[in-house]
Amino acid sequence: MREFASAFYHSQAWLRCRESYLKSKHYVCERCGGLAKIVHHKVYLTPGNIDDPTITLNWDNLEALCQDCHNAEHMCSQPICADGLKFDTNGNLVQTPRVCKWSARSDDRPGP
DSSP: OOGGGHHHHTSHHHHHHHHHHHHHTTTBOTTTSSBOOEEEESSOOOTTTTTOHHHHSOGGGEEEEOHHHHHHHTTTTSHHHHTTEEEOTTSOEEEOOOOOSSOSOGGGSOOO
């Protein structure tokens, strides 16, 4: 979460708005139909609009998204996310655990 938006995302106004919006969409992602956990702002929040409730709390500017659709919105198909980063359910960019490409079976290991 960006520093300029921290107070807003912790405000009672946002928490109530977010929960009401998710309930109104039955926690269904508006893009893929999966489980929505994130309320996305279609017009991205900036230091210049963070105090404007017609942008921050306006349901016409909100979209219920699942984690994957939210990550796609923020271009997580780009190399930065391929290198082990993703957005968590709070919208924070976090490092993901690395997964080994090769299993423990000897026949799956690359040759010399």
